[in-house]
Amino acid sequence: MEGIDKRFPGVQALKDASFELKRGEVHALVGENGAGKSTLMKILTGVYRKDKGRIFYKGKEVEILNPRMAQEMGISIVFQELNLMPHLTVAQNVFIGREPRKKNLPIFIDEEEMNRKTKELFDMLHMKIDPKTKVATLTVGKQQMVEIAKALSFNSEVLIFDEPTAALSEAETEELFNIIKKLKNQGIGIIYISHRLEELKEIADRVTVMRDGEYVGTVNMNGTPIEKIISMMVGREIYETLREKEVEDNAEIVLEVKNLNRGKEIRNVSFKLRKGEILGFAGLIGAGRTEVARVIFGADPIASGEIYIKGKRVSIKTPANAIRYGIAYLSEDRKRDGLMLNLDVLTNLILPSVKEFLKSLGFVDEKKAEKKGKEYIERLKIRTPSLKQKVKNLSGGNQQKVILAKWLLRNCDILIFDEPTRGIDVGTKNEIYKLLNELIKEGKSIIMISSELPEILRMSHRIIVMCGGRITAEIDGKKATEELIMKYATMYEN
Numbered sequence: 070m071e072g073i074d075k076r077f078p079g080v081q082a083l084k085d086a087s088f089e090l091k092r093g094e095v096h097a098l099v100g101e102n103g104a105g106k107s108t109l110m111k112i113l114t115g116v117y118r119k120d121k122g123r124i125f126y127k128g129k130e131v132e133i134l135n136p137r138m139a140q141e142m143g144i145s146i147v148f149q150e151l152n153l154m155p156h157l158t159v160a161q162n163v164f165i166g167r168e169p170r171k172k173n174l175p176i177f178i179d180e181e182e183m184n185r186k187t188k189e190l191f192d193m194l195h196m197k198i199d200p201k202t203k204v205a206t207l208t209v210g211k212q213q214m215v216e217i218a219k220a221l222s223f224n225s226e227v228l229i230f231d232e233p234t235a236a237l238s239e240a241e242t243e244e245l246f247n248i249i250k251k252l253k254n255q256g257i258g259i260i261y262i263s264h265r266l267e268e269l270k271e272i273a274d275r276v277t278v279m280r281d282g283e284y285v286g287t288v289n290m291n292g293t294p295i296e297k298i299i300s301m302m303v304g305r306e307i308y309e310t311l312r313e314k315e316v317e318d319n320a321e322i323v324l325e326v327k328n329l330n331r332g333k334e335i336r337n338v339s340f341k342l343r344k345g346e347i348l349g350f351a352g353l354i355g356a357g358r359t360e361v362a363r364v365i366f367g368a369d370p371i372a373s374g375e376i377y378i379k380g381k382r383v384s385i386k387t388p389a390n391a392i393r394y395g396i397a398y399l400s401e402d403r404k405r406d407g408l409m410l411n412l413d414v415l416t417n418l419i420l421p422s423v424k425e426f427l428k429s430l431g432f433v434d435e436k437k438a439e440k441k442g443k444e445y446i447e448r449l450k451i452r453t454p455s456l457k458q459k460v461k462n463l464s465g466g467n468q469q470k471v472i473l474a475k476w477l478l479r480n481c482d483i484l485i486f487d488e489p490t491r492g493i494d495v496g497t498k499n500e501i502y503k504l505l506n507e508l509i510k511e512g513k514s515i516i517m518i519s520s521e522l523p524e525i526l527r528m529s530h531r532i533i534v535m536c537g538g539r540i541t542a543e544i545d546g547k548k549a550t551e552e553l554i555m556k557y558a559t560m561y562e563n
């Protein structure tokens with residue numbers, strides 16, 4: 070791809086961008102949120118039309134007019150945001166629009182054949198998913214696997230992964246890397262977008278860096294330190310942020326959970342959260358951390374157990390209850406629980422706190438809302454041409470920031486952040502850590518669920534480790550190490 074330009078209303082997403090992929094290589098594409106990575110790939114796969122520039126495929130100049138054409142040429146993509154139909158089965162999703170037909174009655178779909186073919190595909194990839202299950206019942210990680218299988222089913226020669234591991238567990242990530250290595254050995258070219266720069270060491274041959282829609286450079290992964298790639302991405306040095314303020318000795322206990330149970334997902338969970346504390350929740354995906362958060366937020370019912378807020382026993386039945394008690398929950402699955410994609414940035418921002426912005430007669434005080442909205446856009450460096458932009462038009466990382474901002478704006482005392490930096494670039498991660506520091510200084514309390522151990526270690530005063538629905542350890546943030554956490558995160562009992 071050469072000299073590619075792309076403009077959206079109010080945004081120059083790509084300026085003279087270029088990219089090159091060889092057969093049988095894994096080529097990583099990195100850059101800050103909004104740098105233009107996804108847009109460049111959407112042009113390559115015919116989702117968007119470029120304004121300017123040229124694309125050469127196997128040496129010949131091509132015009133890629135639509136996604137179907139890209140697929141037929143052998144270019145497939147696994148999107149950053151999942152694109153499956155939740156109410157259909159796995160097999161129906163894989164073969165949507167090109168379902169195998171019954172031989173003697175072609176007006177009917179041959180479900181059996183479709184399930185068989187899907188199973189074959191999964192077997193080849195060593196995936197254990199039943200083709201007949203409904204997609205809605207799968208975890209985000211498993212849904213991602215279905216997307217990958219679907220992309221592969223087109224006999225692709227170029228395969229694009231847009232942040233594939235953001236929602237995968239460690240085991241699933243390993244599995245994916247094995248698949249990628251196999252595909253690469255078969256001569257397939259792979260474009261790999263990720264904010265997890267450490268994983269590039271394991272998977273990438275070359276890395277191309279983009280900044281502000283422009284091409285910055287391409288380096289061989291072998292022999293290039295991560296710091297060098299980071300400085301190409303952000304154009305400056307990044308300093309590590311650490312938790313800045315310790316919890317006061319006599320700090321009030323703002324939240325206490327006693328003997329919480331819910332089936333096999335939550336088993337006898339008890340813990341306390343103090344004022345001004347960052348309580349890290351570590352564990353592997355599926356350990357039960359999100360389940361605990363959802364129960365505290367009233368999104369799922371509890372089977373048994375007690376919840377106390379500032380010493381008073383409460384019964385939280387709905388998220389509305391929880392918000393009234395001053396609890397905010399930033400969910401890990403932004404598409405399902407977090408955002409109204411078709412509404413604009415400002416509406417999304419003020420939605421949980423709309424009461425604060427009402428004038429008489431129930432009208433929203435637009436001026437007040439806009440002022441607050443602008444303040445938070447600046448604070449979190451949300452990249453959007455205006456408050457009126459639809460959220461679906463923001464880059465993946467900037468959507469995540471909108472969710473963060475809307476809960477901060479709600480001014481709750483207890484903030485539960487579930488994977489707050491997923492999909493967020495290195496520079497902005499630091500901004501978010503700074504913000505967490507500001508929040509605890511203001512006297513707020515934070516539960517931070519994260520699969521990124523470096524972030525848990527840097528920010529938590531205390532760390533709770535979960536495994537198989539149980540708390541297996543509580544570790545002082547100063548004494549914790551990755552090894553120690555991993556030991557307890559894999560401590561299974563029945």
Ligand SMILES: Nc1ncnc2c1ncn2[C@@H]1O[C@H](COP(=O)(O)OP(=O)(O)OP(=O)(O)O)[C@@H](O)[C@H]1O
Nearest residue numbers: 077082102103104105106107108462463464465466
């Ligand atoms: N359909 C659209 N309409 C308007 N603006 C858009 C659209 N798609 C992307 N943009 C804008 O183009 C810019 C580049 O976005 P893009 O999604 O390519 O970023 P990215 O590098 O993939 O970021 P991230 O790491 O956050 O996913 C952003 O400023 C984004 O808001």
Ligand SMILES: [Mg+2]
Nearest residue numbers: 107149464465
């Ligand atoms: Mg993107």
